Amino acid sequence: MKGELVPDRLAVIGGTGLQVVAGFEPETSHTLETPFGAPSGAIEEGTVAGGRCLFLARHGVPHRIAPHRINYRANLWALRQLGADAVLAVNAVGAINPGMAPGQLVVPDQLVDYTWGREHTFYGGAKASAELAELEHVEFTEPYDAGLRQRLVDCAAALGLELSRSATYAATQGPRLETAAEIRRLGNDGCDVVGMTGMPEAALARELGLPYASLCIVVNAAPGLGDEPITLEAMGEVLEAGSAQVARLLQALLN
DSSP, X not given: OOOTTSOSSEEEEEOTTOSSOTTEEEEEEEOOOBTTBOOSSOEXXXXXXXXXXXXXXXXXXXXXXXXXXXXXXXXXXXXXXXXXXXXXXXXXXXXXXXXXXXXXXXXXXXXXXXXXXXXXXXXXXXXXXXXXXXXXXXXXXXXXXXXXXXXXXXHHHHHTOOEEOOOEEEEOOOSSOXXXXXXXXXXHTTOOEEESSSTTHHHHHHHTTOOEEEEEEEEEXXXXXXXXXXXXXXXXXXXXXXXXXXXXXXXXXXX
């Protein structure tokens, strides 16, 4: 069901628990350098249910790069260099909003950036390319692409998948999880979910003119809000089930 909201060459950035995509058939592996250094790893090119896409594991394979150490600039630059015309980011998050339970899929429409010290722009500095030499203050009122978000919502509805289409994503520094007091603060700020990799990825995509949307998998209640302790084992179980839903959604998105 191709349409104007379906990119010809979608790039998927997989987060924690999504180092591979079910149904993805790789054809070519790209290892390249950018003016900003190397991406998180090789970028795989192939098809999902007949639709073409690029895939990059954000934390590397195996999962080894901490959120604040990810070379977000190199990742986005490399994807555009390979011809990506839109980016779908998959993020594992904790739920601050009590209406969001583990396993819930969320397509955020807003974000708040609490990170610091990350290389967050292509503009300025010795590594800036000629095309980005002149500073531009990109418009970022709506940080996610409306068309790509709507396509995700429509595909989820067609598949009968429950999906929250409105949420504010809090991007924290990591790699540690947050304290209960920090989560209370984020809740007071109006945030619904919390993760560690949503920024500067979204802003960098905007600087490159790449439509960008985030598909979040809620893996646990945020610290201080759940009855059970947060464990990697429990998170892994939720991610395994959630990744299957992501694969179905991606197949629908590309066709």
